[in-house]
Amino acid sequence: MVRLLEIPRTLWRKALEYWRKLKVRVALMGALAVLAMALTQPVGWLLPEELQTRLAGEAADRLLDIIANAMLAVTTFSLTVMVAVFNNVSSQWTPRIHRLAMQDEVTLHTLATFIGAWVYALMGIVLRELGVFPDDGATVLFAMTVLVLSYVGWSLIRWVLHLQTFGSLLASTRQVEEITCQGLRQRFETPCLGAEPFTGDAPERARRMTSRSTGYVQRIYEEALNAWCEDHDLTLWLLVMPGDFVSLHVPLVAVEGDLPDGAQDRLAELIVLGDVRVHEQDPRFGLLVLSEIGTRALSPGINDPGTAIDVITRGERILSLYSDETRGDEVIYPQLRVRPMDPQDLIEDLIDPIARHGAGDLDVQIQVQRVLASLSRHPDTGLAEAAAEARARAGRRALDQLEFDHDRARLEKHIAA
Template sequence: MQVIRFHPATLWRKARALSRELWVRVVFMGLLSLISLGLTQLIQIFVPDEMAAQMPGSSADRLLDLIANAMLAVTIFSMTVMVSVYQSSSSQWTPRVHQLIMQDRITQKTLAAFIGTYLYALVAIILRELGVFVDDHALVLFWVTVLVLGFVVWSLVRWALHLQTFGSLLDTTRQVEVITKRQFEDRLDTPCLGANPLVGEVPEGAVCIRADESGYIRHLYPEALQATAKRFDVELFLSQPVGQFVFLNEPLLWVVGDLDEGATGEDDFETLVRDHINQGDLRSYDQDPRFGLTVMGEIGAKALSPGVNDPGTAIDVITRVGRILSSYRDETKGDGEAQFTRLWVPPLDADALLDDGFGTAMRDGASTFEVQHQLQRTLAGLMQHPDAGLSRAACDAACSALRRALAAIDFPGDRTRLLEAAHPDVRAAVD
């Protein structure tokens, strides 16, 4: 059972998620600074005494004092900027974008570099006071400190360039698009997370395993679920997709097969299965491209609010969503056998994807001609998609959007131009 709990693929997935946390990068840089100080002592052994005596310890002391004084101020300033950007992005665009900005790599690397450098200087000063780095053996310490200063300057330049766009609307929407497109393509490259597509109802006679807490399904560990199903000789049907909110005692998944209640027992099986279906109070971008599309839609809806009144941003969001959905493929028509043959996962639904990305623009921007014009053009383009399911879903969405717009727009000229922008099939269906 422990082999299943600590499946290498599961540990790798958890490690990747953990690496995006700020404190992990800070700890790593702190350890790196301590290791570099230890290496200076090791290298110093091989430096001839006459060469080492040419560099007085006071030279290194001045550099260390400079780093210690400067890094504390720079770190506080950077953290103030980071918190300010987090708060403004949440209030101006959407609170759901907050967790994405918190995982900004350049920001995390810069803060980790500043804190790690500050720790390096403090520890080096303490070691100098304790007599570990004596005046006659400070040559290596001096040149290592020079390298650290060069690293600090490079981090400052990168941070200054990043601040030019950090937290802006353009940068935020681009970040959401990039991560959504990446997760979307990763999902399509491994249809249904490598499992069989669950189409239709769960087989009769399946045993229900219910959720022991309320929360969003944030992440699945299919490798461990496959190993669990193989160990107990059963098949697992996950009726709830990633991103779905599941209430306490609501069906979480279904089991087909006879459970072996010998040494392990059914309770241990259920616990093992629940351990590899991660639930939480917030949705995650991992394995959930629909969440990214929802966030994009919320940014567009915020731009259409009376207080902002920025249809250009809504148009930009529509084009970005259209670009993401252009790579759609039907997960039920994948080539070859599923990687996890004992696991069944619901495929992505084209109608749901379109509603996530365009739903807010259809409803909140129904009376804005520019937004509806771009929406009809984008949906008309998606109707040319080679996948029949997405083409049909785009046609249905275009018809619904056109009906809403024609009911909300009064000016006859705008109504005529909007009809001209729509696909001929949509015009025929609406007329």
């Protein structure tokens, strides 16, 4: 039996997953529209009779018609803009940023608001035709419609202002940086997902449980996984982490203890696989997306080294948050064992592709040397050593590519600094 303290956290995470989907927000806004219309009649009964008959039904009819007609046009326009932006960010920056753009908070909220207001207006028109709101008792309906119209107006203004930067390179890289920093902070606030860190291999005596499908590890519900292990007196070593690609029949976990019936099904519920990577619990994915933006900017067709330099600078801010997970004192989930992140992987995800594709660009290589020199002085020795190795590696590669003596001399100064 899953412990009650772990249920709210798991449900909250699942609720956030659904909240990022457009269809869920549209359904909720539609439900709110139905609720608002349903409450209009009971509220009217509480008002004095002179207030109930203060406004004629024609006043509410005009507003309902405006909302019903305008929301179709505005929603169509917004969907057209949204699709154009999604295609633009996929073709211009990287296809991996498409899913992040689809979860844009302002876009989801605006579309859900427009469709919810349209549902409200249609219900109001239908109920008026059915005589639920008589001509001499539509004051509350009019007031509620004014509130809906005001909220729609605020959402429209917010949406127009958001379109000024939505889908641009600056907004896209900033969005990736923010979500990656957020993921790293959450990871280091609860090192190793709150489990005990382990390095090397799981014990040979532990039984390996393999994957039933092929795909990327998208989410691990560590709180429910730990509760399940406590209920059945198990100790579990996680052999994969969010972002890892898992093939069929590859070991996912090593378990010590007597496995209960249905253990494989329960494991599939708590270690979720999918066909794409997601940013939740996977900060390395954000680094890869930034790296892809930088390397694409260095392609001959685009030839934009400034974007690569901007990506490297953002990467420095992200990597400066690094903390050694093996030093975490608090273990929240004692039944779980999780491998800590390797700083070498973080450096290779972000810096190495840009340094490799931009080996012949002096400005890019100078920025690579500057950033790696700064990270090599990081308080964490693991990250500092990884940065120093990457700096030497990038320097050797660049010196092999640069042919002009003056450029080589400038780069050598930064390498020696």
